[in-house]
Amino acid sequence: MNALIPRPRMEVAPGAVHVPDWLSSDLQRTLVSECRRWASAPVPMRSAVVPGGHKMSVQTVCLGWHWQPYKYTRTADDVNGAPVALLPDWLIELGRDAVVEAYGDSGKLYTPDTALINFYDENARMGMHQDKDERTDEPVVSLSIGQSCIFRFGNTSNRNKPYMDLEMQSGDLFVFGGPSRFAYHGVPKVIAGSVDPESGLSSGRLNITLRCTGMS
Numbered sequence: 001m002n003a004l005i006p007r008p009r010m011e012v013a014p015g016a017v018h019v020p021d022w023l024s025s026d027l028q029r030t031l032v033s034e035c036r037r038w039a040s041a042p043v044p045m046r047s048a049v050v051p052g053g054h055k056m057s058v059q060t061v062c063l064g065w066h067w068q069p070y071k072y073t074r075t076a077d078d079v080n081g082a083p084v085a086l087l088p089d090w091l092i093e094l095g096r097d098a099v100v101e102a103y104g105d106s107g108k109l110y111t112p113d114t115a116l117i118n119f120y121d122e123n124a125r126m127g128m129h130q131d132k133d134e135r136t137d138e139p140v141v142s143l144s145i146g147q148s149c150i151f152r153f154g155n156t157s158n159r160n161k162p163y164m165d166l167e168m169q170s171g172d173l174f175v176f177g178g179p180s181r182f183a184y185h186g187v188p189k190v191i192a193g194s195v196d197p198e199s200g201l202s203s204g205r206l207n208i209t210l211r212c213t214g215m216s
Helices: 025-038 089-109
Strands: 010-013 016-019 059-063 066-068 071-073 114-120 126-129 140-146 149-153 164-168 173-176 185-190 205-211
Touching (some): 010 164, 025 059, 089 140, 089 173, 089 205
Antiparallel strands (some): 114 205, 140 173
16 A cells, blocks of 8 residues: 555564565565465465454464464365365465565575465454564564554563554555564454555455474
8 A cells, every 4th residue: 555655664673574565566466366276275265263262253274284273284174184285386485585584684595384364354463473483583574454453562571562563554564573483463454444555455464374394
């Protein structure tokens, strides 16, 4: 979504970089189209159930490795038992480009092996959490498409303050690694009526996170 006043690139914390409007409208539409395909087969998009029985409000489908709270597997044992779809080379390259955008040439070796694709409707939320199921401290790449949201990025010690609330708009890139790799973060709110009509979505928010699992 093109702002009247350009939004500046910002290092939110050491190793945590927000790049507004990084994805072109054409690429957003391509990602939306591909996500619709990935969400139907071989493993359908679903709301994961955390230990204790709580169903997440966000719906998820995965590529490369299947994530369920709180582990990675090659088959979707909590859904239909099918092997997950492969992570395509072009999406790996997009993740590498994102890390180069955030960190410069040091990102050229970044090779993600999984993508978690989350869909938020206007009522969906994501509580403060760490991405720590991976066996590596390689950066996480986060791409936002569709409706804007409030993205809360916190500290590495606990879910409480200090944290910063950022507005993530369609096309935005956020990369966090280094000292911020295990920072708590979440989405307390999807902003109603904020969908970018050029994104390919009529409602809701897609968040694609690319990660290195450190598994083989």
